[in-house]
Amino acid sequence: MDRRTFLKQVALWYAGVVTTVPVFRLVSGAMAETTVKPEIMVAKGDDYAGITAAVVEKMGGISRFVKTGARVVVKPNIGWDRRPEQAADTHPLVVRALVEMALDAGAASVQVFDRTCNEERRCYQNSGIKPELEKIKDKRVKCEFIDDRKFVPVKIEHGRALREWSFYKDALEADCYINVPIAKHHGLSGLTLGLKNVMGVIGGRRGKIHHDMAQNLADLNTVIRPTLTVVDATRMLLRSGPQGGSLDDVSVRNTVLASTDPVATDAYATTLFDVKPDMLPSTVAAYKMGLGEMDLGKCRVTEL
Amino acid sequence: MNKKVFTRRARQVCQLLFLALFLFLFRQTDYTGQDTIPYAVNIFFRWDPLVAATVTLATRTLIFLLLPAFFVVGLTVLFGRVFCGWICPLGTLLDGAGHVIKPVRHPVRPKRYLKYIVLTIVLVSAGFGMQLAGWVDPFAILVRGMVIAVDPLVNALVTSGFDAIYFHGPDWMTAVSEPVYDVFKDVVLPYKQSYFLWPVISFAILAGVFALEILGRRFWCRNVCPLGAMLALISRFSFFRRKPLMACKGCGDCREKCRMQAFDDRHRMMAEECSLCLDCLEFCPKKITTFKFSMPVNKAPMDVPRRHLLGAGLTGLFLPVLVKLDAKAGNPSNRILRPPGALKETDFLKTCVRCGECMKVCIQNALQPVFFEQGLDGIFTPRLVPRLGYCEFNCTLCGQVCPTGALEQLPLAEKHAFVIGRAVFDKNRCLPYAAATPCIVCEEHCPTSEKAIQFEQVRATGPDGRTVMLKRPFVVIDRCIGCGICEKVCPVPGPAAVRVYPADVEQSASLLSGYGY
Numbered sequence: 001m002d003r004r005t006f007l008k009q010v011a012l013w014y015a016g017v018v019t020t021v022p023v024f025r026l027v028s029g030a031m032a033e034t035t036v037k038p039e040i041m042v043a044k045g046d047d048y049a050g051i052t053a054a055v056v057e058k059m060g061g062i063s064r065f066v067k068t069g070a071r072v073v074v075k076p077n078i079g080w081d082r083r084p085e086q087a088a089d090t091h092p093l094v095v096r097a098l099v100e101m102a103l104d105a106g107a108a109s110v111q112v113f114d115r116t117c118n119e120e121r122r123c124y125q126n127s128g129i130k131p132e133l134e135k136i137k138d139k140r141v142k143c144e145f146i147d148d149r150k151f152v153p154v155k156i157e158h159g160r161a162l163r164e165w166s167f168y169k170d171a172l173e174a175d176c177y178i179n180v181p182i183a184k185h186h187g188l189s190g191l192t193l194g195l196k197n198v199m200g201v202i203g204g205r206r207g208k209i210h211h212d213m214a215q216n217l218a219d220l221n222t223v224i225r226p227t228l229t230v231v232d233a234t235r236m237l238l239r240s241g242p243q244g245g246s247l248d249d250v251s252v253r254n255t256v257l258a259s260t261d262p263v264a265t266d267a268y269a270t271t272l273f274d275v276k277p278d279m280l281p282s283t284v285a286a287y288k289m290g291l292g293e294m295d296l297g298k299c300r301v302t303e304l
Numbered sequence: 305m306n307k308k309v310f311t312r313r314a315r316q317v318c319q320l321l322f323l324a325l326f327l328f329l330f331r332q333t334d335y336t337g338q339d340t341i342p343y344a345v346n347i348f349f350r351w352d353p354l355v356a357a358t359v360t361l362a363t364r365t366l367i368f369l370l371l372p373a374f375f376v377v378g379l380t381v382l383f384g385r386v387f388c389g390w391i392c393p394l395g396t397l398l399d400g401a402g403h404v405i406k407p408v409r410h411p412v413r414p415k416r417y418l419k420y421i422v423l424t425i426v427l428v429s430a431g432f433g434m435q436l437a438g439w440v441d442p443f444a445i446l447v448r449g450m451v452i453a454v455d456p457l458v459n460a461l462v463t464s465g466f467d468a469i470y471f472h473g474p475d476w477m478t479a480v481s482e483p484v485y486d487v488f489k490d491v492v493l494p495y496k497q498s499y500f501l502w503p504v505i506s507f508a509i510l511a512g513v514f515a516l517e518i519l520g521r522r523f524w525c526r527n528v529c530p531l532g533a534m535l536a537l538i539s540r541f542s543f544f545r546r547k548p549l550m551a552c553k554g555c556g557d558c559r560e561k562c563r564m565q566a567f568d569d570r571h572r573m574m575a576e577e578c579s580l581c582l583d584c585l586e587f588c589p590k591k592i593t594t595f596k597f598s599m600p601v602n603k604a605p606m607d608v609p610r611r612h613l614l615g616a617g618l619t620g621l622f623l624p625v626l627v628k629l630d631a632k633a634g635n636p637s638n639r640i641l642r643p644p645g646a647l648k649e650t651d652f653l654k655t656c657v658r659c660g661e662c663m664k665v666c667i668q669n670a671l672q673p674v675f676f677e678q679g680l681d682g683i684f685t686p687r688l689v690p691r692l693g694y695c696e697f698n699c700t701l702c703g704q705v706c707p708t709g710a711l712e713q714l715p716l717a718e719k720h721a722f723v724i725g726r727a728v729f730d731k732n733r734c735l736p737y738a739a740a741t742p743c744i745v746c747e748e749h750c751p752t753s754e755k756a757i758q759f760e761q762v763r764a765t766g767p768d769g770r771t772v773m774l775k776r777p778f779v780v781i782d783r784c785i786g787c788g789i790c791e792k793v794c795p796v797p798g799p800a801a802v803r804v805y806p807a808d809v810e811q812s813a814s815l816l817s818g819y820g821y
Contacts, residue, residue: 117793119699188742188748210742210744240754244753246754
């Protein structure tokens with residue numbers, strides 16, 4: 001496939017996805033009642049691999065999301081050169097659990113990557129994610145650094161603030177995209193959760209995203225639609241985010257939650273910080289774009 | 305293989321092994337997944353007696369890091385300039401280049417004394433506090449040229465080839481080229497493309513050394529290299545030597561063919577010029593040449609006109625003073641950001657041998673060579689240029705590879721507290737101030753804990769007249785260490801709206817003591 005056909009296909013595929021959105025938004029309340037409520041699974045415990053497996057199992061098992069031969073992307077937050085206990089990056093055991101489940105489901109490949117903020121080798125190493133994945137010893141696991149050649153421009157047809165941005169090809173082409181953010185504080189946006197984690201698969205000068213962060217993130221999330229979002233709240237960074245550094249700012253919560261609805265996961269994760277979902281502008285913007293549900297009353301929350 | 309050819313092969317293998325070691329250590333001068341580099345990647349500088357001598361003279365302290373220099377001195381006392389003939393990677397590369405660059409038919413007369421002049425200027429200058437070794441030390445020229453020019457050049461050429469196939473080639477071609485590219489990346493190429501200031505200059509200096517081959521084989525080593533001069537001086541007292549001490553009358557092949565031109569006009573052997581390459585064992589038609597241990601006897605005088613030496617000594621005396629009289633060096637506006645762990649500026653300039661190791665190892669490509677920003681004394685020393693690359697908070701590599709301790713090896717906790725400079729906001733450019741636009745990318749990236757960049761929430765009037773809530777950043781000066789990540793990531797085009805300036809710590813580079821009050 002050459003680049004032109006690829007782009008065409010991305011545009012078509014993407015156009016197909018976003019054109020359904022306004023249709024969904026036009027559906028009356030009565031109709032929405034009959035649609036299935038978004039499910040949010042929450043599990044607690046200090047066996048991080050165990051609770052991660054538990055929430056996925058409760059969602060219907062990994063095979064609901066990963067078909068045999070699928071190209072899977074597991075997208076954690078590896079943004080910072082910090083250790084796991086500093087709570088700036090997704091916990092390696094949570095990532096590993098998801099990767100192993102995808103392998104068991106017969107994935108052809110499982111890619112794990114992030115466009116980091118600090119030097120990528122240090123981030124992959126010290127976050128513990130690369131060493132942890134190397135322990136799996138399976139050639140299908142690819143924990144590789146971002147290859148700048150793979151950023152391709154994508155027209156954001158239904159973007160309200162952004163018209164075009166470059167995205168990572170592997171993220172666009174994945175058969176199954178599992179978003180695994182860590183829940184933590186962020187100076188500008190308040191919190192960084194699932195919707196903001198898309199920053200790790202876009203190219204360009206990301207600083208510009210900050211000028212209208214909420215709407216920009218919502219726009220970007222019309223392109224990357226995760227099959228499953230798993231929020232790592234095993235440790236939460238409460239202050240000095242998004243990179244923290246001091247263990248005084250970390251609160252250990254031993255919690256993992258999952259949903260197929262990326263807005264609902266963010267809405268729920270917000271409440272862990274004792275903040276109402278509508279206080280996080282990106283959640284509101286994404287909800288208004290029809291990307292998911294932010295009213296937790298309209299979600300089925302199951303605590304395991 | 306007869307015995308004579310064997311000795312030549314042995315020497316060549318030894319040369320290639322040391323060249324391989326040199327290149328291996330060069331490649332290992334990088335982050336490899338551990339916070340500490342497991343190899344002594346700077347060993348070629350640390351066993352360099354010229355570096356040891358100049359640093360010791362300039363700082364008047366014995367530097368523990370440089371003790372391996374005694375190894376090379378000892379080796380030379382035993383075997384003469386065997387270092388030049390069997391070990392020096394630049395010498396090996398010049399021997400290799402000799403197969404490509406053919407000398408002019410009538411090689412120019414040896415200028416052996418030149419190297420003693422160079423050595424004298426460098427040593428006397430060092431005695432008066434000016435570090436010139438970096439200009440002429442063979443490893444400094446080689447490593448700097450490789451770091452700043454050759455390595456980035458090779459990487460750019462190779463990757464652009466593979467990129468062309470990746471972007472424009474058919475799928476089957478990419479299927480072949482990409483795995484090959486992966487192997488290249490693992491084995492030969494640096495981790496990523498780096499960019500340095502003025503690669504042309506560093507390349508030209510290194511290329512100049514190779515170009516000298518046109519004037520004769522090993523022209524640099526015989527006539528210019530101050531390390532060669534130093535080892536030559538020691539070799540006057542070395543024990544392992546060629547016999548006979550004269551080139552035979554009549555034949556004179558050894559005199560004609562000697563790559564080091566180690567025989568004077570009267571066919572007398574100058575042991576201090578011999579690099580022990582052992583080629584004369586092979587081509588001596590009478591097979592009377594041998595090498596053996598004996599008491600050092602010198603039949604020929606050294607080729608050093610005394611008047612030249614006197615001139616060199618005076619130059620070495622005046623030059624440091626003249627350079628330090630440069631107002632440029634004392635001008636506070638010209639102060640630059642030094643890497644973390646840098647000694648006080650005056651001591652730093654004396655200790656740094658301008659080898660380029662720190663620039664090589666810097667994982668953010670943040671350390672750049674200084675040129676004329678600070679006067680002559682600063683040339684080729686490292687500076688942090690945050691807009692190009694910032695100092696990675698948890699990285700301590702530059703201090704680990706510095707061969708002379710000009711950059712101290714800081715434990716992580718001390719590195720975290722080391723003040724490189726301080727960030728200052730330019731409110732005329734900073735978006736929340738100047739354009740009522742939300743931003744604070746700088747605050748997000750600030751690595752200290754508590755963050756040195758804080759913000760205040762304000763109500764302001766936007767460009768459209770509407771009231772907006774804004775977060776406006778400011779620096780808590782005592783927490784800022786000047787790592788420069790804020791300057792690097794600032795999304796404002798052109799110069800950043802937050803910039804790192806030298807901190808107010810004692811740093812006087814000239815005889816002018818201080819400034820202001």
